Amino acid sequence: MAKFTAKPDELSKIDFKPPKKGWMDTPVEIKEHMFCHAAKPKELDVVGFPNAHEWRPNDEDWKLPENWEKTLLEGMRDLLGKYRSFRLFMDICVRCGACADKCHFFIGTGDPKNMPVLRAELLRSVYRGNFTLAGKILRKIAGARDLTANVLKEWWYYFYQCTECRRCSVFCPYGIDQAEITMMGRELTNLIGLNIGWIAGPVAACYMKGNHLGLEPHTITSSIEFFVDDIETITGIRVNPTFNRKGAEILFVTPSGDLFANPGTYTAMGYLMLFHELGLDYTWSTYASEGGNFGFFTTNEMAKRLNAKIYAEAKRLGVKWILGGECGHMWRVIHQYMDTWNGPADFLEEPVSPITGTKFENTTSAKMVHIAEFTADLIKHGKLKLEPSRNDHLKVTFHDSCNTARGMGLLEEPRYIIRNVCNHFQEMPEDTIREKTFCCGSGTGLNASENMELRLRGGLARANAVKHVHEHYGVNLLANVCAIDRATLTTSMDYWVPGVTVAGVHELVGNALVMKGEKERTQDLRLEPFPGKEGNE
Amino acid sequence: MKLYDGGKIIAGLIIFFFLVTFPFFLNIGKVNAKPEPKIDTPEIQKLAEKKCIESKAFMRAEHMKLLNDWRDSAVRNGERTYVNSKGKEFTISLQNTCMHCHSNKKKFCDECHTYMAVNPYCWNCHIAPKEKES
Amino acid sequence: MGAILSLCAVAALALIAFIGVSAGHLQYLFGVIIPYAALLIFITGFMYRVLKWGSSPVPFCIPTTCGQEKSLPWIKQNKIDNPSTTFGVVVRMALEVLLFRSLFRNLKTQMSEGAKLVYGEAKWLWLAGLAFHWSFLIILVRHLRFFIQQVPLPVRMIEGLDSFMQIGAPLFYMSDAVILLAVTYLFLRRVFIPQVRYISLPADYFPLFLILGIAGTGVLMRYVFKVNVVGVKEVAMGVVSLNPDPKLLEGIGVIFYIHLFLICCLFAYFPLSKLMHMGGVFLSPTRNMVNNSRMKRRVNPWNYPVHIHTYEEYENDFREKMKTAGIPVEKE
Amino acid sequence: MPTMEFQGKQYEIDEDGYLVNLDDWSKELADHIAKTEDIQMTDAHWEVVNFLRDYYQKYQIAPMIKILVKEIGKVMGPEKGNTKYLYELYPGGPAKQACKIAGLPKPTGCV
Structure with missing residues (x-):
């Protein structure tokens, strides 16, 4: 595959003119740098996905299993019976187009099939042709069509060009949620072995080893040990995290990206420092070592299988409740799915902060608290000694993750924390934050490298808003509470808005936190000297 | 067919059904009185030629427009003569022309207006003729 | 393409009624049989579609949250756009159904010079949509005067409000103008906005033309080709008392039958089409659910046990490595 | 599966040219892959490759950059313990390019 080399000014020339020919008559063109590699059969076999086979998206022949049409239509019937959302969203769209220019992929590509309404029509047209009276009789006039190999390719291409960010659903007068439709679309592709490697790999790893990255238990401890060394270098304090410890009060679960990928690792250091300073009775787990859930991007069943570890481990260790780290889709899953x-989780207790005594009344059943809720409460009660001036060289803006914004509503907690650990905070334009936030461009397992053009195009809308505050207010740090954001926004910023770095909120907390008995800090968590302290080392 | 959230859905559908069909329930089995406007006033009886200023069909469809035009020409333009389609002249006056013959407002005007729930604003300004109860 | 096809379809329907009544003298068919049939299809079809939706469960609590969740006591929750109580949901749904809250949020995203994205106000669709639906409702309510013997006060009040400008005679209804303008706007935006044209199906134009035809014939009937309204009400009353009188059908102008036939088409087409959004909007799980999934467990009726990689299996895979790394194990 | 030919033998590689089987790797093959990446292997380059392979043997994953940096700093002196130095050695990125030459699978960033 040729290397992706397009420059930002080339990429931002976007043609929004739809083709002359109707969309049903415009066959899908599978473009380089816009899709991810196919899943490897052995990765699908690990978790028992059906019809694993070798194939390549840009090959003519996808080596589809026999009777694939029947498999898909039966799968569709099954899903229609299981999800009211699916059946309803197939029926009630009026194609008003309010969702069209709300999608970051449409904004970044101009491809009309990336308008949520049309992406849904790809599936809806087949639904009409096979499951509705009008569609069966009137065919094309009713917007119905047959399921052909080309239609399937179109499904695959565009359902892996949607990050289930739900921005369209905010604006839809009926709340039609493309994320639901994409989920169904991906369920279907998984029936015939058409997954992508970037999702299947982490799913297989998470199933067998407990986390997406495939970190084995000793890798996790050695990695955290490494952070502990760095923390000691910075603060002079040696923190003592424990692993798989029975009888701890709290189980801490975070996305594995925080343990092994920059700049998430700095966020992990922030957690370690905070918990140490509080003297929190908590434990990490190497078995439930993943908060995120790439299974969620395949099938509901797979998502449930991966998620099951968290409660199982909490039960085994006998903790009272669970604390969760900064992550986006992880929180959609934990907030809206895990308990179901x-x-x-009747073996756990209703979460109470051991430091402030605050009862977390919004999670009395699921019993899992978001770290931003936890930390905001600490700050409110004055339990942390903070030195926000250490972050004075940073002009911070905050990126709401899609899932915490639109699938939960965690908006004020991280902002409250940032305002207390930094002195310079600037919001991005109103229409690009909170429930109107834009996706980083690479969610739902689309953060591979072979689909770089797609990612950068998808990230354009977010980057554009950052660029605005970068140019007008000198913003140089993009804070967020999502592991995928930390990895992908870094790439996106380097491309679209050089000069802006990306950090998790708890990295900023770690920097501002004054720990008991610490030495005078000269370095931040990235081991870079604080401005003005360069010579002190 | 198993129904989920059945209570709410059935309740919604009952409301829907009622909203769509309630005119049936109000009327089923009832014999509906039809409006029968009467033109048998003493004044009409006295007329040699029992004809209104225009044809019956025209008057039925257009009387509201005609009255509106009359109002405009008499009140706004001071023009008080109406020439009908056959060239015959009439004085433009609700009280003295129309109601002179149709002195039975209740049986002539109100019968249909009430039936159709039309509420003409003639009588906001004009005084309705006194009717003898027959 | 879709627009022309739909326009032809509606014109053909009007022609069918015209020929059927004026040449075929099928007043009874168009005035009685078809209306009964259309209403029956509408009611049973509508209920069938809703029950079909109801037959699929909502396994997960998936509201789209638009605002701050219920969190710590000192953080202000957005109790309507991110409701944690049924009351909040009721308000949210009421705003959605009555005022099109979500569409009110609409923005226009444009790429300006220097590849800068700008987000502008875009309230026209909301306004036209709201104007169209409300005027449609008002017109429907107004029409109740044809179906009720003693027209109740609220209906008369709505009628009075709708005509309160007292223009012309018969009094001009504002809702007539509003619906025609709104539907025309909704049609024109489908034609002139390239993206919207691209997604529009015949099924999107057809109801617009149908409604335009219905409103148009209605307006013509009131102001131009007048029909015997008293006769129309007599027919209507006969129909709703299930005692239609064929004799009454003769004296009514053909335009009435065109108007009525197009309405029947709309009613019969309704349950087969996207117009079902009328019922669907109430069932949308992203809007009608309480965002309390961490507070109250939602039960998925088809939840089933799944295979997981248990801790025991995990420890078996990694016991030696765990021991070397100092991680406690269950079995030595 | 695509393959790569070297000295008359076919080696399975993935879509991005990474060896599929760790055991297929040899120093000669590494040299060959380096050439296709326009890299002339020096002792310094080998130091990185060897560390990567050792780390992978132990942990079944390529190390984080910061671990690599620290390790190279330990072995080759603190002035070389930085990302800049590694990028000089492997302009295509120490993670991606060096892993390819070391016969490791393509590193996954955050997932």
């Missing part, structure tokens, strides 16, 4: 899948 793997609850009731």
Whole structure:
């Protein structure tokens, strides 16, 4: 595959003119740098996905299993019976187009099939042709069509060009959620072995080893040990995290990206420092070592299978409640799915902060608290000694993650924390934050490298808003509470808005936190000297 | 067919059904009185030629427009003569022309207006003729 | 393409009624049989579609949250756009159904010079949509005067409000103008906005033309080709008392039958089409659910046990490595 | 599966040219892959490759950059313990390019 080399000014020339020919008559063109590699059969076999086979998206022949049409239509019937959202969203769209220019992929590509309404029509047209009276009789006039190999390719191409960010659903007068439709679309592709490697690999790893990255238990401890060394270098304090410790009060679960990928690792250091300073009775787990859930980007069943570890481990260790790290889709899953899948968590206690005594009344059933909720409460009660001036060289803006914004509503907690650990905070334009936030461009397992053009195009809308505050207010740090954001926004910023770095909120907390008995800090968590302290080392 | 959230859905559908069909329930089995406007006033009886200023069909469809035009020409333009389609002249006056013959407002005007729920604003300004109860 | 096809379809329907009544003298068919049939299809079809939706469960609590969740006591929750109580949901749904809250948020995203994205106000769709639906409702309510013997006060009040400008005679209804303008706007935006044209199906134009035809014939009937309204009400009353009188059908102008036939088409087409959004909007799980999934466990009726990689299996895979790394194990 | 030919033998590689089987790797093959990447292997380059392979043997994953930096600093002196130095050695990125030459699978960033 040729290397992706397009420059930002080339990429931002976007043609929004739809083709002359109707969309049903415009076959899908599978473009380089816009899709991810196919899943490897052995990765699908690990978790028992059906019809694993060798194929390549840009080959003519996808080596589809026999009777694939029947498999898909039966799968569709099954899903229609399981999800009211699916059946309803297939029926009630009026194609008003309010969602069209709300999608970051449409904004970044101009491809009309990336308008949420049309992406849904790809599936809807087949639904009409096979499941509705009008569609069966009137065919094309009713917007119905047959399921052909080309239609399937179109499905695959565009359902892996949607990050299930739900921005369209905010604006839809009926709340039609493309994320639901994409989920169904991906369920279907998984019936015939058409997954992507970047999702299947982490799913297989998470199933067998407990986390997406495939970190084995000793890798996790050695990695955290490495952070502990760095923390000692910075603060002079040696923190003592424990692993798989029975009888701890709290189990801490975070996305594995925080343990092994920059700049998430600095966020992990922030957690370690905070918990140490509080004297929190908590433990990490190497078995439930993943908060995120790439299974969520395949099938509901797979998502449930991966998620089951968290409660199972909490039960085994006998903790009282669970604390969760900064992550986006992880929180959609924990907030809206976990208790339903793997609850009731009646072996846990209703979460109470051991430091402030605050009862977390919004999670009395799921019993899992978001770290931003936890830390905001600490700050409110004055339990942390903070030195926000250490972050004075940073002009910070905050990127709401899609899932915490639109699938949960965690908006003020991280902002409250940032305002207390930094002196310079600037919001991005109103229409690009909170429930109107834009996706980083690479969610739902689309953060591979072979689909770089797609990622950068998808990230354009977010980057554009950052660029605005970068140019007008000198913003140089993009804070967020999502592991995928930390990895992908770094790439996106380097490309679109050089000069802006990306950090998790708890990295900023770690920098501002004054720990008991620490030495005078000269370095931040990245081991870079604080401005003005360069010579002190 | 198993129904989920059945209570709410059935309740919604009952409301829907009622909203769509309630005119049936109000009327089923009832014999509906039809409006029968009467033109048998003493004044009409006295007329040699029992004809209104225009044809019956025209008057039925257009009387509201005609009255509106009359109002405009008499009140706004001071023009008080109406020439009908056959060239015959009439004085433009609700009280003295129309109601002179149709002195039975209740049986002539109100019968249909009430039936159709039309509420003409003639009588906001004009005084309705006194009717003898027959 | 879709627009022309739909326009032809609606014109053909009007022609069918015209020929059927004026040449075929099928007043009874168009005035009684078809209306009964259309209403029956509408009611049963509508209920069938809703029950079909109801037959699929909502396994997960998936509201789209638009605002701050219920969190710590000192953080202000957005109790409507991110409701944690049924009351909040009721308000959210009411705003959605009555005022099109979500569409009100609409923005126009444009790429300006220097590849800068700008977000502008875009309230026209909301306004036209709201104007169209509300005027449609008002017109429907107004029409109740044809179906009720003693027209109740609220209906008369709505009628009075709708005509309160007292223009012309018969009094001009504002809702007539509003619906025609709104539907025309909704049609024109489908034609002139390239993206919207691209996604529009015949099924999107057809109801617009149908409604335009219905409103148009209605307006013509009131102001131009007048029909015997008293006769129309007599027919209507006969229909709703299930005692239609064929004799009454003769004296009514053909335009009434065109108007009525197009309405029947709309009613019969309704349950087969996207117009079902009328019922669907109430069932949308992203809007009608309480965002309390961490507070109250939602039960998925088809939840089933799944294979997981248990801790025991995990420890078996990694026991030696765990021991070397100093991680406690269950079995030595 | 695509393959790569070297000295008359076919080696399975993935879509991005990474060896599929760790055991297929040899110093000669590494030299060959380096050439296709326009890299002339020096002792310094080998130091990185060897560390990567050792780390992978132990942990079944390529190390984080910061671990690599620290390790190279330990072995080759603190002035070389920085990302800049590694990028000089492997302009295509120490993670991606060096892993390819070391016969490791393509590193996954955050997932």
